[in-house]
Amino acid sequence: MTTESPRYGIRALSWTTIQADQYPQHGPDTASWDGTQAAELNRLRGLVVVQAAQTEAVLGMILSRLDPVAPIDQPAGRLLNRIRQKIDGFCDTEWPPALDLIDDAVKRRNRVVHDSPTIGRVWREYATGGGEWVHVTTTLGDEDCDTTTLVRDLDLQQAATTTAVEILNSLTVPTSSD
Template identity: 35%
Template sequence: MTNQIPRYGEQVMKADVIFSEEWPEYAEVHGTPVWGNATRYNHIQGLVTAQGVETDSALLAILAEVAPALLKPIMTSGALHKAAVQALDPVEGTATSVRLERIDKAVKRRNRVVHDKLNVVVMVEMDPRSGPDKRYPSLGRSEHAYLGGEPVTEESLLSDLAVQQDGTRAAVQILVDLHC
């Protein structure tokens, strides 16, 4: 195996930027897309995803102990959670039911972060005197992030990560309870 250096550096490249590079005629007609730097957002998305996988691992361990018949070769996070609820059949208000609610919240938030499209849009404020010739410099540039069309911040993604960590902790606590 050879080591490769990432062509675009350590960041996720938007497909439409690569598309315009690969098909110059498209870029001539439509222009090259200008996207902001989403590296930090992508990094947090990756952490949310990886933490969700840890929750799934704990749920698989729970199911392997209490209801191996419910396990299937491929299961989504939602299906794992649903199977765990079915297998544990918790009484409302108990520690197990509260923990399963925390896991449910984590699964839903993770799905949003993982499956919704992230865009970091560059907004350039032009001098009002600037016409089509753009002879006057821009007044400023700002980046705005959107996840699934809704505004998102690094802080809100870090909050999603905290929810994932709480979901993993809840799943591990259930697993510990099964052994005590």
């Protein structure tokens, strides 16, 4: 383990901030952010991703119980599709809605990870008048995403992991006599 700090410190930087640092000839960067304003948003994004990885691990275990020779080092979406193929026509009525919930979580995780983040602020009106500036990240396409949105995303990821664990535990573990 190294005790050296990363070049820009222990924080996330926008690519535009790094570009402005590396290539000042491209002009001033009006869209840069230093990460401090968005630290909580990025922390929550990280928790969403880490929780999604737990669901992916359980999906791999489910698939390995359904098909012991199936490769399990695949993304969650592929694992989920393989599980659906294995249970098609052979599952009880509880599995399809559970798999749909997991699929929703996979899609939200993909949006949090793969959409281009833009950190900024929007004015939020109070119902009683006035308002305040709220930091948002538009990592989810055109949708403003604030801490409340990311907490909901984390809740969805936790529900998906819980559901995957329930599915895993509903399967019998193959024994050598099977």
